[in-house]
Amino acid sequence: MTTTNNDLAVRLATEADAGPLIGVLADAFHDGPLADWLVPDPDDRRTVYHRYFTDAFHHGLEHGQVHTTGDQTAVAIWHPRLEPIPADTRDRLEALERIAGAYAPKFVLLEEVFDVFHPEEPHHYLAYLAVDPQRQNRGIGAALLADHHRWLDQHGLPAYLEASNMRNRRLYLRHGYTAGQTIVLPTEGPIIWRMWRGAPTANGRTPFPPTRPRRRSG
Protein backbone atom coordinates (compact mmCIF):
# COMPACT_ATOMS: atom_id res chain seq x y z
CA MET A 1 0.00 0.00 0.00
CA THR A 2 1.36 3.47 -0.84
CA THR A 3 1.23 6.14 1.81
CA THR A 4 0.58 9.77 0.95
CA ASN A 5 1.32 12.83 3.07
CA ASN A 6 -2.41 13.22 3.67
CA ASP A 7 -2.53 9.72 5.17
CA LEU A 8 -0.03 10.82 7.82
CA ALA A 9 -1.36 14.34 8.45
CA VAL A 10 -2.20 14.55 12.15
CA ARG A 11 -5.66 15.83 13.05
CA LEU A 12 -8.06 15.82 15.99
CA ALA A 13 -10.31 12.76 16.06
CA THR A 14 -14.08 12.99 16.45
CA GLU A 15 -16.91 10.63 17.26
CA ALA A 16 -16.97 9.68 13.57
CA ASP A 17 -13.54 8.02 14.02
CA ALA A 18 -14.68 5.84 16.92
CA GLY A 19 -15.04 2.52 15.07
CA PRO A 20 -11.63 2.41 13.33
CA LEU A 21 -9.68 3.98 16.20
CA ILE A 22 -11.10 1.77 18.95
CA GLY A 23 -10.13 -1.15 16.69
CA VAL A 24 -6.57 0.21 16.35
CA LEU A 25 -6.26 0.59 20.14
CA ALA A 26 -7.61 -2.90 20.91
CA ASP A 27 -5.44 -4.56 18.23
CA ALA A 28 -2.23 -2.66 19.03
CA PHE A 29 -2.42 -3.39 22.76
CA HIS A 30 -3.53 -6.99 22.32
CA ASP A 31 -0.04 -8.50 22.74
CA GLY A 32 2.62 -7.94 25.34
CA PRO A 33 3.43 -8.54 28.99
CA LEU A 34 0.83 -6.10 30.34
CA ALA A 35 -1.97 -7.63 28.23
CA ASP A 36 -0.92 -11.17 29.27
CA TRP A 37 -1.10 -10.11 32.90
CA LEU A 38 -4.40 -8.21 32.68
CA VAL A 39 -6.43 -10.77 30.71
CA PRO A 40 -4.51 -14.04 30.21
CA ASP A 41 -7.16 -15.59 27.93
CA PRO A 42 -6.73 -14.09 24.41
CA ASP A 43 -10.43 -14.48 23.46
CA ASP A 44 -11.64 -12.82 26.64
CA ARG A 45 -8.96 -10.15 26.09
CA ARG A 46 -10.41 -9.25 22.73
CA THR A 47 -13.86 -8.65 24.25
CA VAL A 48 -12.60 -6.84 27.36
CA TYR A 49 -10.12 -4.70 25.43
CA HIS A 50 -12.77 -3.61 22.96
CA ARG A 51 -14.96 -2.42 25.85
CA TYR A 52 -12.00 -0.88 27.71
CA PHE A 53 -10.79 1.12 24.71
CA THR A 54 -14.32 2.17 23.76
CA ASP A 55 -14.47 3.77 27.20
CA ALA A 56 -10.93 5.23 26.90
CA PHE A 57 -11.64 6.71 23.46
CA HIS A 58 -14.85 8.45 24.55
CA HIS A 59 -13.26 9.63 27.79
CA GLY A 60 -10.45 11.09 25.67
CA LEU A 61 -12.89 12.90 23.35
CA GLU A 62 -14.76 14.34 26.33
CA HIS A 63 -11.92 15.24 28.69
CA GLY A 64 -8.73 15.28 26.65
CA GLN A 65 -7.45 15.38 23.08
CA VAL A 66 -7.56 12.45 20.69
CA HIS A 67 -5.20 12.69 17.73
CA THR A 68 -5.20 10.53 14.64
CA THR A 69 -3.79 10.40 11.14
CA GLY A 70 -5.61 11.04 7.86
CA ASP A 71 -5.87 7.30 7.19
CA GLN A 72 -7.05 6.45 10.77
CA THR A 73 -4.22 3.96 11.30
CA ALA A 74 -2.95 5.50 14.53
CA VAL A 75 -4.26 7.19 17.63
CA ALA A 76 -2.83 9.15 20.56
CA ILE A 77 -4.96 10.03 23.59
CA TRP A 78 -3.57 12.96 25.59
CA HIS A 79 -4.98 14.33 28.82
CA PRO A 80 -3.92 17.80 29.95
CA ARG A 81 -3.10 17.54 33.67
CA LEU A 82 -2.54 21.17 34.50
CA GLU A 83 -3.64 20.63 38.08
CA PRO A 84 -3.92 17.45 40.16
CA ILE A 85 -7.22 15.64 39.58
CA PRO A 86 -9.17 14.08 42.44
CA ALA A 87 -9.37 10.28 42.52
CA ASP A 88 -12.94 9.26 41.59
CA THR A 89 -12.67 5.75 42.93
CA ARG A 90 -16.25 4.52 43.40
CA ASP A 91 -17.55 5.47 39.91
CA ARG A 92 -14.44 4.16 38.23
CA LEU A 93 -14.63 0.90 40.15
CA GLU A 94 -18.19 0.34 38.93
CA ALA A 95 -17.20 1.23 35.35
CA LEU A 96 -14.27 -1.20 35.42
CA GLU A 97 -16.52 -3.97 36.74
CA ARG A 98 -18.88 -3.38 33.82
CA ILE A 99 -15.99 -3.31 31.34
CA ALA A 100 -13.76 -6.11 32.59
CA GLY A 101 -16.10 -8.38 34.60
CA ALA A 102 -14.05 -11.08 36.33
CA TYR A 103 -10.82 -9.34 35.25
CA ALA A 104 -11.75 -6.04 36.90
CA PRO A 105 -9.49 -6.41 40.01
CA LYS A 106 -6.30 -6.17 37.95
CA PHE A 107 -7.58 -3.18 35.95
CA VAL A 108 -8.49 -1.48 39.24
CA LEU A 109 -5.05 -2.24 40.65
CA LEU A 110 -3.33 -0.99 37.49
CA GLU A 111 -5.21 2.32 37.45
CA GLU A 112 -4.73 2.84 41.20
CA VAL A 113 -0.99 2.23 41.02
CA PHE A 114 -0.67 4.52 37.97
CA ASP A 115 -2.63 7.19 39.81
CA VAL A 116 -0.56 6.96 43.00
CA PHE A 117 2.69 7.52 41.07
CA HIS A 118 1.32 10.19 38.72
CA PRO A 119 3.33 13.44 39.01
CA GLU A 120 1.36 16.44 40.24
CA GLU A 121 3.40 19.01 38.27
CA PRO A 122 1.44 20.51 35.33
CA HIS A 123 1.92 18.40 32.19
CA HIS A 124 0.14 16.56 29.40
CA TYR A 125 -0.37 12.84 30.01
CA LEU A 126 -0.09 10.46 27.07
CA ALA A 127 -2.58 7.84 28.20
CA TYR A 128 -2.40 5.74 24.98
CA LEU A 129 -0.42 5.71 21.75
CA ALA A 130 -1.30 2.99 19.23
CA VAL A 131 -0.56 2.21 15.59
CA ASP A 132 -2.39 -0.45 13.59
CA PRO A 133 -0.17 -3.58 13.88
CA GLN A 134 -0.10 -3.85 10.04
CA ARG A 135 1.40 -0.34 9.83
CA GLN A 136 3.91 -0.28 12.71
CA ASN A 137 7.61 0.60 12.29
CA ARG A 138 7.04 3.12 9.50
CA GLY A 139 7.41 6.26 11.60
CA ILE A 140 3.68 6.82 12.20
CA GLY A 141 3.91 6.64 16.01
CA ALA A 142 6.92 8.98 15.90
CA ALA A 143 4.96 11.43 13.71
CA LEU A 144 2.04 11.55 16.15
CA LEU A 145 4.40 12.08 19.07
CA ALA A 146 6.41 14.79 17.31
CA ASP A 147 3.26 16.69 16.39
CA HIS A 148 2.09 17.13 19.99
CA HIS A 149 5.61 17.56 21.36
CA ARG A 150 5.99 20.61 19.11
CA TRP A 151 2.87 22.12 20.65
CA LEU A 152 4.01 21.25 24.18
CA ASP A 153 7.43 22.82 23.62
CA GLN A 154 5.83 25.99 22.25
CA HIS A 155 3.72 26.18 25.42
CA GLY A 156 6.55 25.24 27.81
CA LEU A 157 4.82 22.09 29.03
CA PRO A 158 6.25 18.70 29.97
CA ALA A 159 4.78 15.30 29.10
CA TYR A 160 4.37 12.12 31.12
CA LEU A 161 3.52 8.49 30.25
CA GLU A 162 3.92 4.91 31.41
CA ALA A 163 5.83 2.65 28.99
CA SER A 164 4.75 -0.97 29.15
CA ASN A 165 7.74 -2.68 27.55
CA MET A 166 11.40 -2.21 26.66
CA ARG A 167 10.64 -1.62 23.00
CA ASN A 168 8.23 1.27 23.31
CA ARG A 169 10.45 2.61 26.12
CA ARG A 170 13.21 2.95 23.49
CA LEU A 171 10.89 4.97 21.24
CA TYR A 172 10.17 7.42 24.06
CA LEU A 173 13.85 7.73 25.04
CA ARG A 174 14.55 8.76 21.44
CA HIS A 175 11.83 11.42 21.69
CA GLY A 176 13.27 13.28 24.67
CA TYR A 177 11.79 11.35 27.60
CA THR A 178 13.81 10.18 30.59
CA ALA A 179 12.86 7.13 32.62
CA GLY A 180 12.05 7.56 36.32
CA GLN A 181 11.43 5.09 39.09
CA THR A 182 9.78 1.95 37.72
CA ILE A 183 6.54 0.36 38.86
CA VAL A 184 6.51 -3.41 39.33
CA LEU A 185 2.95 -4.70 39.22
CA PRO A 186 2.22 -7.29 41.92
CA THR A 187 1.22 -10.94 41.45
CA GLU A 188 3.93 -11.60 38.86
CA GLY A 189 3.04 -8.49 36.88
CA PRO A 190 5.28 -6.73 34.37
CA ILE A 191 7.57 -3.75 34.93
CA ILE A 192 6.24 -0.34 33.90
CA TRP A 193 8.61 2.52 33.12
CA ARG A 194 7.40 5.95 34.19
CA MET A 195 8.68 8.50 31.65
CA TRP A 196 8.91 12.27 31.66
CA ARG A 197 9.73 14.70 28.85
CA GLY A 198 10.63 17.94 30.57
CA ALA A 199 9.70 21.42 29.39
CA PRO A 200 12.43 23.07 27.31
CA THR A 201 14.74 25.48 29.13
CA ALA A 202 17.91 27.35 28.16
CA ASN A 203 19.91 24.44 29.67
CA GLY A 204 18.02 21.45 28.30
CA ARG A 205 14.78 20.08 29.72
CA THR A 206 13.30 20.29 33.22
CA PRO A 207 14.12 17.10 35.16
CA PHE A 208 11.80 14.27 36.16
CA PRO A 209 9.99 15.52 39.27
CA PRO A 210 10.81 13.64 42.49
CA THR A 211 8.51 10.66 43.11
CA ARG A 212 5.92 11.63 45.71
CA PRO A 213 3.22 8.93 45.90
CA ARG A 214 -0.22 10.57 45.94
CA ARG A 215 -2.60 9.84 48.83
CA ARG A 216 -5.90 8.37 47.69
CA SER A 217 -9.23 8.57 49.45
CA GLY A 218 -12.77 7.39 48.76
Ligand SMILES: CC(C)(COP(=O)(O)OP(=O)(O)OC[C@H]1O[C@@H](n2cnc3c(N)ncnc32)[C@H](O)[C@@H]1OP(=O)(O)O)[C@@H](O)C(=O)NCCC(=O)NCCS
Ligand atom coordinates in the same frame (compact mmCIF):
# COMPACT_ATOMS: atom_id res chain seq x y z
C1 LIG B 1 4.66 1.84 20.09
C2 LIG B 1 4.00 2.32 18.79
C3 LIG B 1 2.93 3.35 19.11
C4 LIG B 1 5.09 2.95 17.91
O1 LIG B 1 4.53 3.36 16.67
P1 LIG B 1 5.27 2.91 15.30
O2 LIG B 1 4.67 3.69 14.21
O3 LIG B 1 5.24 1.44 15.19
O4 LIG B 1 6.76 3.37 15.62
P2 LIG B 1 7.82 4.16 14.72
O5 LIG B 1 7.93 3.49 13.39
O6 LIG B 1 7.52 5.60 14.76
O7 LIG B 1 9.14 3.89 15.57
C5 LIG B 1 9.64 2.57 15.69
C6 LIG B 1 9.86 2.27 17.15
O8 LIG B 1 8.60 2.08 17.83
C7 LIG B 1 8.73 1.06 18.80
N1 LIG B 1 7.85 -0.06 18.42
C8 LIG B 1 7.56 -0.47 17.16
N2 LIG B 1 6.72 -1.52 17.19
C9 LIG B 1 6.47 -1.77 18.49
C10 LIG B 1 5.66 -2.72 19.18
N3 LIG B 1 4.93 -3.64 18.54
N4 LIG B 1 5.63 -2.69 20.52
C11 LIG B 1 6.33 -1.78 21.19
N5 LIG B 1 7.12 -0.84 20.60
C12 LIG B 1 7.19 -0.86 19.27
C13 LIG B 1 10.19 0.66 18.82
O9 LIG B 1 10.87 1.50 19.73
C14 LIG B 1 10.60 0.98 17.40
O10 LIG B 1 11.99 1.19 17.31
P3 LIG B 1 12.96 -0.10 17.21
O11 LIG B 1 12.62 -0.74 15.93
O12 LIG B 1 14.31 0.52 17.26
O13 LIG B 1 12.69 -1.01 18.34
C15 LIG B 1 3.33 1.14 17.99
O14 LIG B 1 4.33 0.24 17.59
C16 LIG B 1 2.28 0.40 18.80
O15 LIG B 1 1.11 0.71 18.70
N6 LIG B 1 2.72 -0.63 19.57
C17 LIG B 1 1.82 -1.42 20.36
C18 LIG B 1 1.16 -0.62 21.47
C19 LIG B 1 2.18 0.10 22.34
O16 LIG B 1 3.16 -0.49 22.81
N7 LIG B 1 1.91 1.40 22.58
C20 LIG B 1 2.71 2.24 23.46
C21 LIG B 1 2.20 2.09 24.84
S1 LIG B 1 3.18 2.90 26.04
